[in-house]
Amino acid sequence: xxxxxxxxxxxxxxxxxxxxxxxxxxxxxxxxxxxxxxxxxxxxxxxxxxxxxxxxxxxxxxxxxxxxxxxxxxxxxxxxxxxxxxxxxxxxxxxxxxxxxxxxxxxxxxxxxxxxxxxxxxxxxxxxxxxxxxxxxxxxxxxxxxxxxxxxxxxxxxxxxxxxxxxxxx
Numbered sequence: 001x002x003x004x005x006x007x008x009x010x011x012x013x014x015x016x017x018x019x020x021x022x023x024x025x026x027x028x029x030x031x032x033x034x035x036x037x038x039x040x041x042x043x044x045x046x047x048x049x050x051x052x053x054x055x056x057x058x059x060x061x062x063x064x065x066x067x068x069x070x071x072x073x074x075x076x077x078x079x080x081x082x083x084x085x086x087x088x089x090x091x092x093x094x095x096x097x098x099x100x101x102x103x104x105x106x107x108x109x110x111x112x113x114x115x116x117x118x119x120x121x122x123x124x125x126x127x128x129x130x131x132x133x134x135x136x137x138x139x140x141x142x143x144x145x146x147x148x149x150x151x152x153x154x155x156x157x158x159x160x161x162x163x164x165x166x167x168x169x170x
Contacts, residue, residue, distance in 0.1 A: 021067040027056075029078035029087060035105045042076055053086040060094055069098045079104050079111060085118040092126035099129035106134045 030050050033043045051059070060068070071091045078084055079102075091100050100123055106112045116132055123130035 021064060023067050024070040024072070025065070025068055026072045026074060027087075027091075028075055029073050029081050029084065030076040032080060033075060033077045033105070034080060034107055035077070045076075050081065053083060053090050056087060057090045060090065065094070067096065068094065069096050071097065071100045073100065073102045077105055077107075078102055079106075079108070079115040084115050085122050088119040089122045089126075092123050092128045097126070097128050099131065101131040101133060103133040103135055 030047070031042060031045050032047050033040070036043050059065075073084075073087065073091075078087075081087065084102075088100055088102075091097055100119075102116065102119060104112055104116075120130050
């Protein structure tokens with residue numbers, strides 16, 4: 001009797017403590033990029049098949065993703081997808097989703113700001129936390145050594161300032 005109780009308690013403990021299903025997912029929205037960093041060759045790729053929001057929704061309906069709560073969206077450069085807010089909406093509407101984050105190089109300031117604003121609105125509507133990470137591959141001479149133009153060096157900082165202003169005035 002005691003053996004069964006211990007065996008059951010251990011099984012119950014392991015079921016709760018050992019994750020049998022993923023809780024975090026890094027979703028590569030695409031495999032293209034608009035930055036020509038020397039340490040990464042993804043910009044050399046041609047646009048390939050990207051999952052549509054409908055295909056993504058079908059995949060997420062699989063029992064494998066029943067515990068999914070945190071999503072990171074990366075690429076390539078995810079803001080190059082015109083349907084990025086639709087992708088975010090698929091994740092945000094999924095039951096159990098708590099947070100969604102996007103990483104961007106923020107080179108195309110106006111496009112990035114619009115995409116981020118739209119994605120944030122989707123998450124706010126679904127009561128899901130939203131965060132943005134801006135990838136800076138170095139500063140000053142490091143960026144120049146990587147082969148990035150001065151205009152690209154300024155764009156992420158411009159985007160960061162715009163994102164901060166958006167945060168202040170909400």
